[in-house]
Amino acid sequence: MRRGAIAVAAFSGLLALGPLVLDGYLLSLLALAFAFAFFGAAWNLMMGFAGMLSIGHGLYIGIGGYTVAVLLVTFGVSPWAGLPLAGLLCAGLGAAIAWTGFRFAVRGVYFALLTLAAAELARILFEHWPFVGGTGGFFLPALPPGNVPLLTLRGGPEFFYFAFLLLLTAALVLTLAIRHSRMGYRLMAIREDEDAARASGVPVLRMRIAAAALSGGMTGIGGGLFALMNGSLFPNTMMGVAISIEIMIAPIVGGLGTVFGPAIGALFVMPVHELSEHLAQEAGVFGLNTLIYGLLVLLVVLFLPAGIGPSVARLLRGRR
Amino acid sequence: MIRITRRAALAGAAAALAAPATIRAQSAPVKVGVILPTSGVLAVPGQASRRGIDLGARMIAEAGGPRMEVIHADTASRPENGRVAAERLIREGCTVLVGAWDSGTTISAAQAAEPARIPLVVNIASAPQITEQGFSMVFRNFTPANVLIRNAVERIREFGQITGELPRTAVLLHVNDTFGTSIAQAVSALWTQLGIPIQIVETLSYAVTARDLSAEVARAKAANPELLMPVTRVNDAILIVREMVRQDFVPKAIIGPGSPGPYEKAFTDAVGRFGDEYMVCVPWHNPRNPRTAEVLQRFAREYPNERFELNVGFSFEAMEIVADAIRRAGSGDPAALHAALRTTDIQDHIMYGGPIRFDEKGQNNNIGGVMLQNQNQEPKVVGPAEVAEARAIYPLTPFRNRR
Numbered sequence: 052m053r054r055g056a057i058a059v060a061a062f063s064g065l066l067a068l069g070p071l072v073l074d075g076y077l078l079s080l081l082a083l084a085f086a087f088a089f090f091g092a093a094w095n096l097m098m099g100f101a102g103m104l105s106i107g108h109g110l111y112i113g114i115g116g117y118t119v120a121v122l123l124v125t126f127g128v129s130p131w132a133g134l135p136l137a138g139l140l141c142a143g144l145g146a147a148i149a150w151t152g153f154r155f156a157v158r159g160v161y162f163a164l165l166t167l168a169a170a171e172l173a174r175i176l177f178e179h180w181p182f183v184g185g186t187g188g189f190f191l192p193a194l195p196p197g198n199v200p201l202l203t204l205r206g207g208p209e210f211f212y213f214a215f216l217l218l219l220t221a222a223l224v225l226t227l228a229i230r231h232s233r234m235g236y237r238l239m240a241i242r243e244d245e246d247a248a249r250a251s252g253v254p255v256l257r258m259r260i261a262a263a264a265l266s267g268g269m270t271g272i273g274g275g276l277f278a279l280m281n282g283s284l285f286p287n288t289m290m291g292v293a294i295s296i297e298i299m300i301a302p303i304v305g306g307l308g309t310v311f312g313p314a315i316g317a318l319f320v321m322p323v324h325e326l327s328e329h330l331a332q333e334a335g336v337f338g339l340n341t342l343i344y345g346l347l348v349l350l351v352v353l354f355l356p357a358g359i360g361p362s363v364a365r366l367l368r369g370r371r
Numbered sequence: 372m373i374r375i376t377r378r379a380a381l382a383g384a385a386a387a388l389a390a391p392a393t394i395r396a397q398s399a400p401v402k403v404g405v406i407l408p409t410s411g412v413l414a415v416p417g418q419a420s421r422r423g424i425d426l427g428a429r430m431i432a433e434a435g436g437p438r439m440e441v442i443h444a445d446t447a448s449r450p451e452n453g454r455v456a457a458e459r460l461i462r463e464g465c466t467v468l469v470g471a472w473d474s475g476t477t478i479s480a481a482q483a484a485e486p487a488r489i490p491l492v493v494n495i496a497s498a499p500q501i502t503e504q505g506f507s508m509v510f511r512n513f514t515p516a517n518v519l520i521r522n523a524v525e526r527i528r529e530f531g532q533i534t535g536e537l538p539r540t541a542v543l544l545h546v547n548d549t550f551g552t553s554i555a556q557a558v559s560a561l562w563t564q565l566g567i568p569i570q571i572v573e574t575l576s577y578a579v580t581a582r583d584l585s586a587e588v589a590r591a592k593a594a595n596p597e598l599l600m601p602v603t604r605v606n607d608a609i610l611i612v613r614e615m616v617r618q619d620f621v622p623k624a625i626i627g628p629g630s631p632g633p634y635e636k637a638f639t640d641a642v643g644r645f646g647d648e649y650m651v652c653v654p655w656h657n658p659r660n661p662r663t664a665e666v667l668q669r670f671a672r673e674y675p676n677e678r679f680e681l682n683v684g685f686s687f688e689a690m691e692i693v694a695d696a697i698r699r700a701g702s703g704d705p706a707a708l709h710a711a712l713r714t715t716d717i718q719d720h721i722m723y724g725g726p727i728r729f730d731e732k733g734q735n736n737n738i739g740g741v742m743l744q745n746q747n748q749e750p751k752v753v754g755p756a757e758v759a760e761a762r763a764i765y766p767l768t769p770f771r772n773r774r
Contacts, residue, residue, distance in 0.1 A: 076458040079483070083451060178552065187516070187553045188474060190500040193485055193507070207486055208458060281451050283478040283498075287548075288450050325455075328445050331410070337418055338410040341447060 055227045055310055062314070063220040070209050078208035084321035085215035086277055091301035091313030092222040093269035098299075099308030100235060101262040102242030103149070104163040106295055107170030111141040111267045113290025114173065115274030120189055120284055121182075130204040130279060137275040138268040144169075145267020149260045158245070170290050177286035188285040191278075205279045214276055219314060222269060226310045238262055242308075304351050306358030315360045323347050400438035401703030403428075403693055404460025406470030406480050411448025415637075416682045417472055420494060422674055423686030424469065430669065431690060437697040439690075446476050453479030461487050466705040467696070469689045472682075474498035477509075484508045490696075490709045494689035495682060502734040509733045510712050512692055512722075513685055514654050514740065516629075520557040521565075522740025523628035523652030526754055528567050530626070530742065533754055534765040538597030538623050540572045544587060544611070545602035548579040554602045554629050572596055581607065588614035597623040601630060608632035608649075609641045616645050616770045623766035626742070627651040634743055634750040636678040644773045647745050648764050650753070655741040656684045657723040658752050658760040666721055680750075681722075688722050723758055 070078060090108065097103040115137040122128035122136065148169055152162045178186045191205075200206030204214070229235045237258050240248035249255045278284050288294065305316025324344055331339035355362040405424050408417035421443070428441045442463055444456035453476035457468060461483065468484055468491045471477045477496040484491040485508050492510050493501065499515035514522065531537035545555040555574065562571060573594045577587045588611060591599060599622045601611050608627070615621070625648070632638055633649045656663045656679070666687065670679045677683075695717055700707035717727040725737030742754035744763050753763035 074458075074462050075483070075487075076455065076462040079455045079458045083455060086451075185553065186548070186550065188498055188500070190478060190498070190504055193481070193505040195505075208454075208483075277451070280454070280482075281475065281479050282482045282504075283450070283475045283500075285450075285475055288475055324447070328447065332443055332445065337421075337445075338414060340445060341410045 055230070056224075058311065059220065059223045059227060062223070062311075063216065066216055067213075069212060069216075075208040078212040080321060080325060082208060082211040082215050082280070084317045085212070085219045086273060086280070087298060087301050087321070088314040088317035089215060089219045089222050089273045090270055090298040091305070091317055092219065092226055093266045093273065094298055095302040095307065095309075095313050096226065096229070096269070097262050097266040099302060099312070100229065100238040100242060101259060102245075103152075103259060103263065104160070105166040105263075105266070106163045106292075106299070107166035107168070108266075108270055108298055109290040109292070109295035110144065110166070110170035110173050111270035112274035112277060112294060112298075113170075113177065113284075113286065114144060115141050115271030116278030116284050116289050117177065117183055117189065118271070119275035120191060120278045124189070124191060129202075130275065134204070134272050134275045138272040141271025141274070142264040142268030144271075145263035145265075146260045148267075149263030150256070153256050153259055167292070167295070170295055171292070174286045174290045177290070184284075186286065188283055190284075191282045204276070211276070211280050215273075218269075218273060218276065223310060223314065225265075225269075230310055234258065234261065239308075300348060302358075304348060304359060306360030306362075309358065309360050312358050312360045315363075316358065319359055320344075320348070399703075400440040401467070401697050401708075402440050402442055402460075402463065402465040403690075404457070404463070404465030404468045404470075405441055405443050406446060406453060406456045406460070406468060406476065407443070408448040408472055408476065409443075409445045411446075413448040413473060416495075416631075417445075417448070419677070419680065419682035420472055420686040422670075422677060423494075423683035423688075424690055426666070426670055426673065426683070427687040427690030427694075430666070431694045436694045439694065439697065446471065448473070450475030450479050453477065454483045456480065457483035457487075457489075457491075461489055465489070466703045467492065467693055467708050469494055469686075469693060472496065474501060477501055478504070481506045481509050487705075488709070489705050490712050492689050492692055492712070494686045502732040506733070508709065510692070510715075510729050510735075511733055512688055512727060512735045512738070514738045515734070516553060517557060518736075518738070519654065519740060520554060520629045521561060522654070524558060524561045524565055524567060526652040526740060526742040527569070527626055527628060528565065529754060530624075530763070533756070533759075533763050538569055540594075540596045541569050541598040541600055542591045542594050542596040543571055543574040543600045543602070544591055545574070545576050546579050546604060546607055547576040551576070551579070551602050551604075558600070558602070558628050569598060571600075577607070579604075579607075581610070584610045584614050585618070587611075588618055588620060592618055592620040599625045601625065601627050601632075603627060603630050603632045605632045605635045605637050608638055609646075612642045612645050612649065619770065621767055621769045625649045625767065629653060629740075633745055634678075634680050636676075636680075639745060639748040639750075643748060645770055647748065647773070648767050650742055650744045650763070651750075652740055652742050654681055654685070654738055655723055655743060655750075655752060656681075656721045657758050659758050660719070660721060662719060663721040684722050688720055688727070691720060692717065692727060723752075 094108050097105050118137040119130050119133035122133040157165050200210035237253045301316035302313040306312030327340040327343035407420050446452040453471050457480040471480050472495050474496045490508050495513045497516040499517050545551040630651050633651050696708050696711040700711040724739035741752045743750040744753045751761035
């Protein structure tokens with residue numbers, strides 16, 4: 052626990068110095084990496100700790116994003132209020148889905164399908180809902196000159212770098228605390244064997260709802276900030292299957308069920324993405340980047356099935 | 372990143388020797404950053420756009436235009452990458468950006484361009500909101516969806532003048548994804564607003580993932596319309612034609628308002644003669660302009676297996692707009708380029724429409740729309756009369772007579 056806390060402090064402290072040496076491009080790239088690390092950390096709370104596979108986390112990104120954006124544009128409500136509201140709403144949604152899954156004993160892969168169905172349902176609803184722009188999308192106005200990022204929660208690369216780093220740090224602290232708490236052990240007991248956990252007196256329903264609510268709420272807040280960064284929202288890009296899958300890659304590559312896995316994964320995946328794009332442009336071959344990216348992710352999954360984080364940790368321990 | 376370095380530099384150097392003093396005074400080429408989805412789900416139109424950019428850059432260099440160095444960035448079809456790509460291109464010294472094909476990516480890129488005060492010339496992106504959000508750096512030379520549909524419906528209304536009669540009944544058949552639904556809604560709304568004397572007897576939709584459209588085509592056939600209006604992408608347009616042939620469904624005309632698909636090479640390659648006489652109403656190049664012919668010939672030589680369609684055309688034109696601004700600004704300074712873009716007034720250009728000018732919001736309102744008809748597996752402009760290159764064939768030749 053203490054080693055973990057030191058690691059989180061070192062990780063975030065070091066990255067907080069980023070803007071001193073990095074330019075706008077690297078800051079916006081890392082901001083995106085932090086965003087996906089954060090989404091991954093939230094998803095990991097459900098899958099990595101409680102063993103609840105969600106392939107519909109786009110639901111929370113989308114609902115969170117639309118909540119913040121619609122409150123801001125249509126009702127003039129500051130994201131300072133919008134983000135917590137988005138978090139609460141998504142926590143409620145997460146809890147409702149977890150309860151539904153439990154109530155009807157939908158487990159394992161069927162639970163995953165339930166999450167997917169919820170996300171798709173929301174996407175289709177939003178695509179046909181004129182109030183949020185339907186398929187035509189929902190747009191945020193351009194920032195006026197003299198914008199104060201801390202007031203509007205919108206700004207340049209530096210602002211989003213710090214904002215997502217802050218969220219990621221909070222997620223790491225929270226994950227670390229849960230990992231070593233009674234709740235963490237209970238969740239892991241459910242992950243390993245739900246029936247055995249129940250027999251040992253673990254309040255399975257409560258734990259599952261807590262994990263899903265926490266995970267959904269976090270993702271909702273992240274989704275709100277993500278929308279503020281992108282400036283436009285479309286149901287298929289904010290809550291489609293693609294983004295739900297996308298956010299699973301970082302934790303899987305980095306190490307499922309570990310505190311640092313999602314962050315390590317995202318910080319590995321993003322540069323790979325960008326470098327391979329660079330290579331593809333250099334070689335003049337379209338799609339080479341997606342090929343390289345896919346292959347690398349495949350190799351990690353094949354040869355480091357536990358993820359990069361645990362494998363590196365094992366290597367370091369072995370050396371000692 | 373690919374730069375069109377050697378050839379462009381050589382051509383540019385040669386041009387600089389011959390060019391007037393203002394251009395010769397430029398020491399370094401102006402870096403133009405191009406943001407496109409050349410991989411991922413939007414790769415097909417993204418790569419077509421890329422061909423237009425590359426051809427434009429080459430032809431401008433050869434014609435002695437201002438020296439430009441094009442730097443490309445691929446968004447992998449992910450909107451959030453628009454911002455990252457723009458930041459990177461700005462870091463690399465680009466003082467003007469071109470992109471980004473899709474509306475979400477364009478807005479994402481605009482958010483980086485705005486505070487950096489770097490102009491963004493939008494080659495393609497159709498969300499009307501793009502120029503309504505108060506971005507001062509955005510210049511769009513593409514029709515917003517609402518105007519695109521209005522032009523399309525106007526073309527359908529004029530169709531009676533070309534053929535001597537208008538169909539009396541129609542079925543609207545559309546893909547139910549983002550774009551299909553919004554086009555279908557806009558068409559229905561304009562239909563009553565403009566008082567089009569064709570009665571839409573049925574509106575049918577199908578899932579974007581559909582692999583079989585036999586039921587939908589059968590329902591359309593059962594309604595017995597004189598006009599079928601499919602709003603499709605390319606694969607479903609192919610499915611629809613195959614099904615129409617199989618079920619021997621021959622309305623008097625097929626016209627896709629604002630629909631991509633039938634003008635694409637993938638379509639004409641797949642359905643051959645059965646895709647002939649299929650019409651769509653879209654923004655397109657002006658075949659009567661001698662410059663267009665020159666560009667088309669050059670394109671055919673350099674990309675013998677590709678077609679010069681609207682993605683290529685508008686991307687080509689975006690490069691011309693940028694080159695024109697650099698020429699008038701006399702430098703690559705972003706503020707000077709921005710001022711020059713504001714006063715853009717290009718009379719002779721390849722896409723159909725009036726002079727390229729941007730209003731105070733950065734929108735070019737003079738872009739036209741044509742009616743295309745596939746003839747001998749090539750899209751031909753059949754309307755409006757002032758730019759038509761072929762006569763519309765009407766009514767539709769039965770499929771069984773086409774073997």
